[in-house]
Amino acid sequence: MYKLFLFIIIPFLALSQKKLFSQKGMQPDFYVHQNGHIDLVFGLKNVIYYAKSTDKGLHFSEPQIVDSLPGLHLGMSRGPRIASSNKSIIITAIDKKGNLHAYRKGIKDPLWQHQIVNDIPEIAKEGFNAIASNSNGQFMVIWLDLRGNKKNKLMSAMSKNDGVNWEANKLIYASPDSSICECCQPNIIFNQNRISIMFRNWINGSRDMYTIHSFDEGKTFKSIEKQGEGTWKLNACPMDGGSLAFTKDNQVVSVWRREGNLFVSKEGIAQETKISDGRNASISAGQQAISVVWHQQGKIYVKSSQHSETQLIGEGRYPILKTINNKESITIWENQGDIYGKLLN
Numbered sequence: 001m002y003k004l005f006l007f008i009i010i011p012f013l014a015l016s017q018k019k020l021f022s023q024k025g026m027q028p029d030f031y032v033h034q035n036g037h038i039d040l041v042f043g044l045k046n047v048i049y050y051a052k053s054t055d056k057g058l059h060f061s062e063p064q065i066v067d068s069l070p071g072l073h074l075g076m077s078r079g080p081r082i083a084s085s086n087k088s089i090i091i092t093a094i095d096k097k098g099n100l101h102a103y104r105k106g107i108k109d110p111l112w113q114h115q116i117v118n119d120i121p122e123i124a125k126e127g128f129n130a131i132a133s134n135s136n137g138q139f140m141v142i143w144l145d146l147r148g149n150k151k152n153k154l155m156s157a158m159s160k161n162d163g164v165n166w167e168a169n170k171l172i173y174a175s176p177d178s179s180i181c182e183c184c185q186p187n188i189i190f191n192q193n194r195i196s197i198m199f200r201n202w203i204n205g206s207r208d209m210y211t212i213h214s215f216d217e218g219k220t221f222k223s224i225e226k227q228g229e230g231t232w233k234l235n236a237c238p239m240d241g242g243s244l245a246f247t248k249d250n251q252v253v254s255v256w257r258r259e260g261n262l263f264v265s266k267e268g269i270a271q272e273t274k275i276s277d278g279r280n281a282s283i284s285a286g287q288q289a290i291s292v293v294w295h296q297q298g299k300i301y302v303k304s305s306q307h308s309e310t311q312l313i314g315e316g317r318y319p320i321l322k323t324i325n326n327k328e329s330i331t332i333w334e335n336q337g338d339i340y341g342k343l344l345n
Contacts, residue, residue, distance in 0.1 A: 017314040017342045023063045024337045025049060027079030031089075031133075032322045032330070040332065041066070041082040041091050042339055043074045048093055048103070050082075057330045057341055066103050066112050071096035073127030076239050077185040077280065077318065081141075083133040088162040092131045092141050098122035100129055100143055104163040117157045119169045123147045124155075126182050128241075132190035137162040140195060140218055142172065142188050144180070151179040154186060154199055158218050172221055173212055177203045185241030189252070193217045196252045198227070198244045206231045209242055209256040211267070227265050228272035232258045243282040243321075247290070255283040255292050262294055275303055276310060282321040284329050291344070293319040293331045300333055302344065313342050 025042035032038050038053040040060065049063040066080075073079065073094045080093040084107075091103040091112075100117040118124055129143040138160050145155035153174040157166045173180065181200035184207075188197045195214040200207050209227040214220060232238075242256030252267040255275065262281050263272040275281070278301065281294035289306040293313075300314040302321075316335030321344075323329045332341040 017340050020060050020332070020339045020341050021051065021063055023049065023339075025063070025339045026074055026334050026337065027077070027318060028332045028334060028339050029079065029081050029320060030322065030330075030332055031082050031084045032324055033084060036324050038330070039082055039084050039089050041080045042334075043072055043079050043093070045074075046070055046072045048072065048080050048091060050089075050091065056324050056328065057332075057343055066091055067101075067114065069093055069095055069101060077241060078127040081129055081131045083131045083139055083190075085133050085137045085139070085162050086135065087137060088164075090131060090133070090139050090141075090159075090163040092117070092129050094124050094127045094129055094143065096125075096127070098125040098146070100124050100141070102141070102163065102166065115166065117141060117166050117169075118143075118145070118155075120147050126152060128185050130186050130188045132188040132195070134190045134192055136192070138190070138217060139163050140188060140190060141166075142186050142197060144182065144186070145169075151175070152182045154180060154197070154212075156218065170218075172197065173199070173210075173224070175202055181207050181238070183237035183239050187241055187244050189244055189246055191246050191250060194246075194250065195221075196244060196246070197221075198242060198254055198256070200238065200241060201226075205233050205235065207234045207238060208232055208258070209254070211244065211252060211254060213252070225267070226270075227254055227256055228258065228263050229270055230258055230272070240279050245283050245285040245290075245323075247285040248287050253283060253285055253290055255281040255294075257281065262292070264290070264292065276301065280318050282319055282331070284321045284323045286323045286329065287326045291321060291329060293321045293333075295319060295333070300331070302331065313344075314340055316340055 184200035278294040278296040319333035
C-alpha cells in the first residue's frame with residue numbers, strides 16, 4: 001500500500017527540460033502507450049495540432065494540423081484532449097458555439113475523421129472536456145453540459161469500437177443544489193471495466209472536489225465521494241480541476257486545490273495531505289511512488305512520495321504528468337506560447 005507523501009530520501013532525478021517544438025502552442029495534452037510511445041495534442045488560435053514520440057518523449061514528430069476549428073476553446077485548462085487505444089487515436093475539442101468535436105484516425109492512418117459527439121447542439125458552452133480509454137478499445141468523453149435546465153452538469157458519451165461510433169449522450173451527475181462548478185476542468189481515468197471521474201461540485205456555496213466511479217464500463221456510476229476534510233466556500237471561479245490516477249492496486253489517488261493549497265487524498269479515506277501552495281496540479285502513480293507536478297507564479301514544481309523535497313523543474317503553466325514505466329514519467333506544459341517537456345526518473 002502507498003503511504004501518501006510520508007517521505008523517505010531516495011534520489012529523484014529530473015533531466016533537463018526541453019522545448020519540444022519550434023511550432024508555438026498552448027494547452028498540451030498527451031497519452032502514453034504501454035510501449036512508451038506518446039500521442040500529443042495542443043492548440044494554437046483555432047488550429048489543433050498532433051505529434052507523436054516513439055522514444056518516450058525524447059523526440060517528437062513535426063506537429064501536423066488535425067483541423068482548423070473556428071472558435072476553438074483554448075486556455076485556462078480549456079483545449080483539445082487526447083486518448084488512444086491499440087488501434088486508434090481520438091482527439092476531442094469544443095468550439096465556442098458549444099459543440100464537442102471528435103477527431104479519429106487509426107494508428108497507421110494518415111487522415112483524421114470528424115464527428116460531433118453532443119446529440120443536442122450547442123450545449124457545451126463552457127468548453128471543458130476530458131477523454132480516457134482502456135485496452136479494449138473503449139473510449140469515454142465527458143464534458144460540462146447545459147441541456148434541460150441551463151445548469152452545468154456532467155455529461156458523457158461512450159465508444160465501444162475504437163471511436164468509430166459514439167453511443168447516445170448520458171448524464172453522469174447533476175448537482176442537487178443547482179450546478180456543478182462551471183469553470184473547472186473535469187478529469188477521467190479508465191482501466192479495464194473501471195472508470196473514475198473527478199469534478200468540482202457546487203453545493204451550498206462550497207466548491208469542493210468530488211469523485212464518482214463506475215465498475216461496469218460506464219453503465220452505472222455510484223460511490224460519489226467528496227475529496228478531503230475541509231470545504232471551500234467561494235462565490236467565484238477557481239479555474240482548477242485537479243487530477244487523478246490509478247495506483248498499482250487499482251485504487252484512485254487525487255490531487256486538488258482548496259483556496260491556495262494543494263492536497264492529495266486516496267479513495268475511501270477522508271484524510272488529506274497538504275503538498276504545497278500552488279494550482280493546476282497533475283498526479284501520476286507508478287509502481288513505487290506517487291508524484292505531483294503543479295505551477296505557482298510561473299514556475300513548475302514536482303514532488304514525489306519517495307523524495308523529501310519539492311524540486312523546481314522549469315518555468316510555465318498547466319503541467320500534465322503521466323507514468324511511462326516503472327522507472328520513468330514525463331511531464332509536459334506550456335510556457336509563453338511554447339511547449340516544454342521533462343523526463344523524470
